[in-house]
Amino acid sequence: MLGWTCPAPLRDQPRVVMGHGGGGAMSAELVEHVFAPAFGGEVLAQLGDAAAVTLGGARLAFSTDSYVVRPLFFPGGCIGDLAVNGTVNDLAMCGARAAYLSCAVILEEGVEMAVVARVAQAIGAAARAAGVEVATGDTKVVESGHGDGIYLNTAGIGLVPAGVDLRPQRVVPGDVVIVSGPIGAHGVAVMSVREGLEFGVEVVSDTAPLGSLVAAMLEVTPDLHVLRDPTRGGLAASLNEIAGAARVGVVVNERAVPVPPAVANACAVLGLDPMYVANEGRLVAFVPRGHADAVLAAMRAHPQGAGAAVVGEAVADHPGMVVARTGLGGTRVVDLPVGEQLPRIC
Amino acid sequence: MLGWTCPAPLRDQPRVVMGHGGGGAMSAELVEHVFAPAFGGEVLAQLGDAAAVTLGGARLAFSTDSYVVRPLFFPGGCIGDLAVNGTVNDLAMCGARAAYLSCAVILEEGVEMAVVARVAQAIGAAARAAGVEVATGDTKVVESGHGDGIYLNTAGIGLVPAGVDLRPQRVVPGDVVIVSGPIGAHGVAVMSVREGLEFGVEVVSDTAPLGSLVAAMLEVTPDLHVLRDPTRGGLAASLNEIAGAARVGVVVNERAVPVPPAVANACAVLGLDPMYVANEGRLVAFVPRGHADAVLAAMRAHPQGAGAAVVGEAVADHPGMVVARTGLGGTRVVDLPVGEQLPRIC
Numbered sequence: 001m002l003g004w005t006c007p008a009p010l011r012d013q014p015r016v017v018m019g020h021g022g023g024g025a026m027s028a029e030l031v032e033h034v035f036a037p038a039f040g041g042e043v044l045a046q047l048g049d050a051a052a053v054t055l056g057g058a059r060l061a062f063s064t065d066s067y068v069v070r071p072l073f074f075p076g077g078c079i080g081d082l083a084v085n086g087t088v089n090d091l092a093m094c095g096a097r098a099a100y101l102s103c104a105v106i107l108e109e110g111v112e113m114a115v116v117a118r119v120a121q122a123i124g125a126a127a128r129a130a131g132v133e134v135a136t137g138d139t140k141v142v143e144s145g146h147g148d149g150i151y152l153n154t155a156g157i158g159l160v161p162a163g164v165d166l167r168p169q170r171v172v173p174g175d176v177v178i179v180s181g182p183i184g185a186h187g188v189a190v191m192s193v194r195e196g197l198e199f200g201v202e203v204v205s206d207t208a209p210l211g212s213l214v215a216a217m218l219e220v221t222p223d224l225h226v227l228r229d230p231t232r233g234g235l236a237a238s239l240n241e242i243a244g245a246a247r248v249g250v251v252v253n254e255r256a257v258p259v260p261p262a263v264a265n266a267c268a269v270l271g272l273d274p275m276y277v278a279n280e281g282r283l284v285a286f287v288p289r290g291h292a293d294a295v296l297a298a299m300r301a302h303p304q305g306a307g308a309a310v311v312g313e314a315v316a317d318h319p320g321m322v323v324a325r326t327g328l329g330g331t332r333v334v335d336l337p338v339g340e341q342l343p344r345i346c
Numbered sequence: 347m348l349g350w351t352c353p354a355p356l357r358d359q360p361r362v363v364m365g366h367g368g369g370g371a372m373s374a375e376l377v378e379h380v381f382a383p384a385f386g387g388e389v390l391a392q393l394g395d396a397a398a399v400t401l402g403g404a405r406l407a408f409s410t411d412s413y414v415v416r417p418l419f420f421p422g423g424c425i426g427d428l429a430v431n432g433t434v435n436d437l438a439m440c441g442a443r444a445a446y447l448s449c450a451v452i453l454e455e456g457v458e459m460a461v462v463a464r465v466a467q468a469i470g471a472a473a474r475a476a477g478v479e480v481a482t483g484d485t486k487v488v489e490s491g492h493g494d495g496i497y498l499n500t501a502g503i504g505l506v507p508a509g510v511d512l513r514p515q516r517v518v519p520g521d522v523v524i525v526s527g528p529i530g531a532h533g534v535a536v537m538s539v540r541e542g543l544e545f546g547v548e549v550v551s552d553t554a555p556l557g558s559l560v561a562a563m564l565e566v567t568p569d570l571h572v573l574r575d576p577t578r579g580g581l582a583a584s585l586n587e588i589a590g591a592a593r594v595g596v597v598v599n600e601r602a603v604p605v606p607p608a609v610a611n612a613c614a615v616l617g618l619d620p621m622y623v624a625n626e627g628r629l630v631a632f633v634p635r636g637h638a639d640a641v642l643a644a645m646r647a648h649p650q651g652a653g654a655a656v657v658g659e660a661v662a663d664h665p666g667m668v669v670a671r672t673g674l675g676g677t678r679v680v681d682l683p684v685g686e687q688l689p690r691i692c
Contacts, residue, residue: 006459016453016462021487030485034459038466039449039473039480051481053446056505058402064448064501065484100399102410102501103385106452107362113352113380116362120384127385134385135397138411139376141367142690148492155410155448155501159402344488 009033019339023232023278026339048167049093049228052160059162061094063087064155070344072119072149075189076205079152080122082280082346085209086231087156088130092214093227093283095166096158098130103154104138108147119150130209132156158211163222168245168286170225175314176292177250178285180213180299181206181307183235184263187277187342192266199269201262208281213304217285220294225286231346233337234276238284239322240336243314246286250322252312252334275324276337278345286314355379365685369578369624372685394513395439395574398506405508407440409433410501416690418465418495421535422551425498426468428626428692431555432577433502434476438560439573439629441512442504444476449500450484454493465496476555478502504557509568514591514632516571521660522638523596524631526559526645527552527653528604529581533623533688534612545615547608554627559650563631566644571632575625577692579683582621584630585668586682589660592632596668598658598680621670622683624691632660 006014010033019026036044043051050063067083088098103123107116127134189205192198210229217224226246228238235257243250252275259267259274267274281304287295292310299305322334352360356379365372382390389397396409413429434444449469453462473480535551538544556575563570572592574584581603589596598621605613605620613620627650633641638656645651668680 004460004464007463010459014459016455016457016459016487018455018487018489020453021485027485030462031483034463034466035449035451035483035485038463038470039483040470041473041479041481043446043479043481044483051446051448053481053503055406055445055503056402056404058404060401060503062446062448062503063482064450064499066450066452066486066499068452068486068488099401100389100397100408102397102408103381104410104412104499104501105381106412106414106497107366109362109364111362113356113360113362114350116376117353117380117384118350120380124384124386127387133387133389135387135389135399136409137377137381137385137390139367139373139381140412140414141362141364142414142494143364145491146494148488151452151497153410153412153450153499153501155450155499157399157401157406157408157503 007033018343022340023237024337024339049090052094059160061091061096061158061160063090067152067346068344069190069346070148071194074193074205075202077207078119078122079150080119081126081207083152083154084123084126084130085207085280087154088132088209088211089229091156091158092210093229094160095164095214095218096160097211097215098132098156098158100135101127101132101154101156102136103134106147106151107141108144108149109141110144111149115149130211164218166224166226168226168242171242171246171248171286171314173248173314173316174289175225175286176289176310177312178287178296178308179311180283180305182258182260183279183282184259184274184277186280187345188263188266190345191342199262199266203262203266206279206281208304210283210304213302216298216302217295220298221291223288227283227285229283230279232278234278235284236275236334237337242286243322244320247319249315249318250312251315252324254324255327256309256311258307258309272341275334276341353379364689368686369583370683370685395436398440405506407437407442407504407506409436413498413692414690415536415692416494417540420539420551421548423553424465424468425496426465427472427553429498429500430469430472430476431553431626432692433500434478434555434557435575437502437504438556439575440506441510441560441564442506443557443561444478444502444504446481447473447478447500447502448482449480452493452497453487454490454495455487456490457495461495476557510564512570512572514572514588517588517592517594517632517660519594519660519662520635521571521632522635522656523658524633524642524654525657526629526651528606529625529628530605530609530620530623532626533691534609536691537688545608545612549608549612552625552627554650556629556650559648562644562648563641566640567637569634573629573631575629577624577626580622580624581630582680583683589668590666593665595661595664596658597661598670600670601673602655602657604653604655618687621680622687
């Protein structure tokens with residue numbers, strides 16, 4: 001492009017590669033050096049799962065995600081479930097119950113109408129399950145060979161309850177780190193069907209809406225510090241983002257992190273670390289120590305949090321760094337992933 | 347798909363074709379028979395340019411569009427301008443000033459980072475020009491060959507002013523039909539660069555934000571009846587949608603419809619009717635007759651409405667039908683387009 005050059009900090013990355021969509025360090029660089037400075041908004045600069053904005057006196061959470069998962073259907077769900085639950089969950093990470101979703105569809109010429117209808121019905125069913133209304137939409141069609149059947153985008157808005165202020169900057173040393181259930185199922189479920197792999201037991205995606213779980217947690221106390229849903233880049237990416245933004249260290253007790261045996265087996269075969277595998281129905285919470293037991297109990301009493309577990313804590317040491325205590329008594333650094341070990345997972 | 351069949355009303359359309367994305371009758375069928383029944387929302391069923399919802403006591407407009415225009419850059423703009431102005435304009439058609447946008451990007455592996463940066467800067471510049479903040483975003487990457495460089499999606503929210511209620515159902519016979527300026531430039535601009543055509547004078551896209559024009563019109567009176575931005579399917583599609591929903595007839599004085607000479611020439615060469623060509627910075631308004639002169643004057647005093655003109659009226663005859671009075675004293679029916687004469691225009 002005559003007169004247009006690659007931004008200087010990305011000169012070693014003159015073209016987009018798959019890793020730029022992986023939710024790790026390369027994605028962060030693209031946002032930091034290209035999108036955030038160009039868009040220039042103050043809200044965007046906070047880079048949470050959703051934006052917190054005020055409009056007409058209402059405190060709103062506002063979020064969007066596009067979905068390009070391959071294949072469209074996988075054990076436990078399809079692109080339609082992901083598109084609803086993903087945005088519902090981004091809003092939930094602000095403490096908001098999703099009220100309205102938009103749904104925009106990019107169809108590839110030639111895709112079977114029956115497939116479109118099946119995805120549409122999954123979107124409707126997931127929206128009803130999450131208690132959210134699809135209020136507006138859009139359809140575009142691209143020529144055969146220029147898409148993958150269906151790409152979806154949803155955006156969502158919801159009200160943030162009074163007194164709730166979920167931000168990594170509120171995390172302090174001593175906060176207890178809780179995950180809402182076993183990790184890694186979504187990424188392994190998609191990967192197994194895509195690659196035709198079998199691991200004895202079928203691994204089913206964890207895709208689920210988390211709005212009512214978060215509401216149950218906030219009923220214990222509105223004073224949760226931060227929530228994240230560990231999608232692309234997995235739990236490792238979420239913990240690194242929080243540690244970096246909060247300027248605290250995070251220590252994870254590796255043995256306490258729940259990993260289903262079938263996921264662990266699959267990861268061993270594939271050479272993956274479950275900490276880096278995407279989830280679509282899990283959250284990680286940083287909770288003030290005094291509230292941790294009660295919050296954990298409320299989570300375990302909820303269907304989406306039955307497998308919740310304390311997995312670590314925020315510490316004053318090594319700010320910005322996530323360290324895992326391994327089963328053997330040693331420690332290892334849990335880095336922010338660079339690109340994506342499992343592309344097109346959502 | 348075993349066990350899944352094409353919805354019965356679309357049995358003659360077992361696969362998606364380009365026309366399903368054209369904004370005409372085929373798009374409407376897809377929404378009516380697949381998406382609306384599956385999603386099931388009451389707000390969606392109203393099918394305006396944007397949804398009007400109430401949240402936390404605030405009356406909000408909420409809208410989304412995806413953008414798949416080819417090529418990415420064209421005379422007068424690029425996909426980034428379209429993505430901002432398109433959603434800003436959808437909100438404006440509810441009477442709302444856009445406050446916050448989401449922006450989700452699907453990148454194709456291999457696209458030059460300089461191209462991504464140029465589009466990002468166009469998004470930022472267009473947002474500043476429209477007075478809207480990009481508050482949240484998302485980036486996905488698909489493999490080389492599975493996209494067209496960049497697809498964008500924006501969603502937007504804005505406040506609907508008190509007393510404003512823009513719906514086709516409010517249109518009554520006698521309403522005056524005003525367009526805000528010459529039509530057809532956007533579609534011809536994109537088509538000319540895509541097909542390498544030249545028409546003597548370069549046709550430049552009309553892409554522009556319409557929020558402040560609408561605000562100026564509402565200052566004259568909040569009692570406008572309906573606004574539409576005639577994008578895909580052009581003025582013909584917008585007028586047909588309004589006539590159908592309002593159960594009124596619409597009569598258009600063909601000679602009064604402003605068409606730039608270069609657009610008229612290009613349409614003659616290409617065999618297109620300017621009434622069906624997409625606009626990205628124009629609106630059509632149905633205005634109570636008593637306010638029409640003052641609204642027209644306010645439009646002409648605004649840079650985005652300098653070329654505004656009265657082009658017709660709503661009538662009690664032929665409800666649901668749009669009829670053009672031709673220059674020769676005859677009449678012709680202006681149908682809803684079926685598919686799309688110019689695909690991938692936005």
